Amino acid sequence: MNKPRLVVIGNGMAGVRTLEEVLRLAPDHYRITVFGAEPHPNYNRALLSPVLAGEQSFEEIILNDLAWYTDNGIELLLGRNVVKIDRQRRQVIAEDGTCAGYDRxxxxxxxxxxxLSIPGNRLDGVVGYRDIAGARAMIETARSHSHAVVIGGGLLGLEAANxxxxxxxxxxxxxxxxxxxExxxxxxxxxxxxxxxxxxxIRFRLGTATEELIDNGDGRVCAVQLQGGEIITADLVVMAAGITPNTALAEAAGLPCRHGILVDDTLQTYDPRIYAIGECANHRGISYGLVAPVMEQAKVCANHLAMLGFARYLGSPAETRLKLAGIEMLGVGDAPHPGQVQGMPGACPLHEWQIELASGEVVAWT
Ligand SMILES: Cc1cc2nc3c(=O)[nH]c(=O)nc-3n(C[C@H](O)[C@H](O)[C@H](O)COP(=O)(O)OP(=O)(O)OC[C@H]3O[C@@H](n4cnc5c(N)ncnc54)[C@H](O)[C@@H]3O)c2cc1C
Structure with missing residues (x-):
């Protein structure tokens, strides 16, 4: 009997976690194909900072090695960037022409x-912090250059700076x-x-906007100009000022998106054959940027893909951890003041937050 075809776009933490769960619940149900834009098997993106800091190797943060895909009969298409979802023909098409039909x-x-939309934002030496390629580019630059500026003092920015x-x-x-x-x-x-x-x-300029990234005359960044005119030398600029869900494919396919692909409590999109999970999805107005919610979403999505059909995702609390050796900071609950947690609208009640410094001193409040 021909098995239905399950295609996953994105070989990252959410996509592969969903597959692990599908394989647990309904091991023989699907023929599975995974498209991954990166040339690597699935790794723990949340551990990129220890790799950047030289505390772990890339091999140590791989979650599913190539043998895992083979052992589970998964067709893994690495380095394949999907550029189109054809909902009429039920196909996805990659940049290199690879095409795969799907039932789900x-x-x-x-x-x-x-x-940031400022002059110079496309110069060489201006990078985002998202994947192992970006982390390796930073490590390489640090070998031959001396000055870095990180734009953004949030979790990712501080980990990159460290x-x-x-x-x-x-x-x-x-x-x-x-x-x-903040x-x-x-x-x-x-x-x-x-x-x-x-x-x-590490040096800081707080309460300050970046106005311009300055070209060294050769297309590479050489300095950052701040509001007020101060100029800081920079061979490398890391932009860590927020993330944008990758919705272009879904939008072009006519799926409703609003800062994320809109999904219901089963992680289904407007098209019943198509699910969206992880940072690209918007569930009840929230696009999560953390691993724990993404893992919960994967479980629910897999429950439906496995034809069990009883699980619902109702949202997740925010919990964040700053991973800097010697400084423990764990935030549990909602924002300590009204405002916008990443993708989380509106004022939130205060729960419990604490920060522990290397000295052992703990600042906590509820
Ligand atoms: C440096 C860093 C540190 C972090 N630290 C923490 C932490 O401490 N705690 C925490 O909870 N979270 C942390 N996060 C966030 C966490 O890693 C993410 O929430 C999680 O990885 C989201 O999973 P995802 O599958 O939605 O996205 P990803 O893991 O980013 O996977 C998406 C994958 O899809 C691929 N892709 C995109 N478009 C296409 C396409 N068109 N075709 C094919 N493939 C495509 C991408 O290349 C990528 O491999 C961190 C993130 C970063 C970058």
Missing amino acids: LVIATGSTPSR GLKQRGMDVTVVHLAEWLL KQLERPAGEKLLRALQARG
Whole structure:
């Protein structure tokens, strides 16, 4: 008997977690094909910072090696960027012309670091922090260049700054808000974190906007100009000022999107044959940028793909961890002040937050 075809676009954490669950619940139900734009098997993206800081190797953060795909009969198409979903013919088409038909399709394309729309944002040496290629580019630059500027003092920006500092670069973080992690921390805790990071030699410009990235005359960035005119030397600029869900494919296919592909409580899109999960999805107005919610979504989606049909996803609490060796910071619950947590609209009640510095001192509040 011909098995139905399940195609997954995106060989990242959400897509592969869904497959693991489908294989557990209905091991023989589908013929499975995965398209991955990156040339690697699935790895733990949340552990890129330890790789950047030289604390772990890339091999150590691989979650599913190539043998896992083979052993489970999955056709893995690496380095294949899908450029079109043809809903009439029920096919997906990659840039190189590879085409695969589907009975069920999962879109798990993640997101892309947002690029500030300022002059010079496309110069060489201006990078986002999203994948192992980006982390390797930063490590390579740190071997031959000295000065880095990180735009954004959120979780990713601080982890990037710490990693580059560990790699021997002179690092400055430029942050629009007046204290670090302003979406997760109250001002006193943000200021303690600032002092702990300054003690590591990282410099900061807070409450400041970046106005322009300056060309060295050869198409490469050489400096950053801040509001007010200050100029900071920069051979490398890391943009860590938010993420944008990858919805272009879905939008072109006519699926409704609003800062993420709109899904219901089963992670189904407007088209009943197509699901969307992870950072590219928008569930009840929220696009999550964290692993835990993505894993919960994967379980629910798999329950429906496996034809069990009883699970529902109702949303997840926000929990964030800053991964800098020597500084423990765990945020549990909602934002400590009204506003916008990543993709999370509206004012949130206060739960419990704490920050523990290398000295052992803990700042906590409920
Ligand atoms: C540096 C860093 C540190 C992080 N740290 C933490 C942390 O400490 N805690 C935490 O909870 N979360 C953390 N996160 C977030 C976490 O990694 C993400 O929430 C999670 O990876 C989202 O999974 P996803 O599958 O939706 O997206 P991804 O893991 O990004 O996977 C999407 C995949 O789809 C591929 N793709 C995109 N478009 C196409 C296409 N057209 N065709 C084929 N393939 C395509 C991409 O190349 C990518 O491989 C971190 C993220 C980064 C970048």
